[in-house]
Amino acid sequence: MVIAKYDSKTGLYLVAESIDFGGKGTIINTIKNSCVDKNFIDLRLLWPSDEPDKIPAAKGNTLFDKYGTDDVIPKYEDLKQEFMKQGRSLNTIFTCEPTWAKTGLKIRKKAIHETLGRKYTARETAELYAEDRQKLISKLIRPAILDGVDVFCERNFCSSIVYQSSMDNPLTVEEITSLESNKYAMRNAPHLYIICDVSADTAIKRKAGREKDDHCKFEVPEFLTRIEDRYRSEELKKMLNSHGSKVVYVNTDKPTTPEDTARAAIDILNLFRLGELKDGQRINY
16 A cells, blocks of 8 residues: 555655656656755765766765765654754655665665676565665655655666566566565555656667666666566556556657656646546656
8 A cells, every 4th residue: 555645744655667768767857856945855866876966975965964974775854854953844855766875785786787797686686676675665755755745766666576577587576576575665655656658779779878877787678678568567557556556657758858758747746736647647648
């Protein structure tokens, strides 16, 4: 079930999903750029990532100021207190899976790093994702939502279902859902999933146009082709619905543009808040 029924007292928990280079970042960044006030925190820029706009450790980095490191999933109450000290309220949080903190950093730098010799199995990978996910939800997302704070996240449990069931020697969906940390995630599901519908061919062309390379073993044509239909499947939608989540789709493939995706993100958010968004609704098709 979702963390709590979305209403005026509960924050919105929204997750953007897609294959790599599918447009999920555009969805979340558009929502961030639409924030009227500055009472938000973007953890993606505070963690020790390779993002160009990230805030270096020890130089006004909220995580470093509080914990002495940026390699940590912060507790919601700690973030709230930091904002209160500044005379501000914390209204919105932006985050991602995997995180860049401890287990999440291990996933990014080792488990899915294509240039390293160590081969992580689908089970090992799924267990790492599930552990990182439970910590993120229990320490940050769940208490924030229950306190009326909106949380917008790139990826969630949905990604594990698609990716770890499609790896070499894959896990079954039943094996993925049987992990205790994933059971916790299912009990604290998002109110809304926005799934970006894009072809593997378009995603690979986008990757080729970027200077940054994460060396992720999933960011290759063969694997992206293998999973693109999984995100479109009715079986996945039914599973996410069974956890209490609403699911909508945005066409982010050609001939749509990033501007089309951005407009769709705002339209979806507004329709959801008005209670007018239909489950299974398709945008930009």
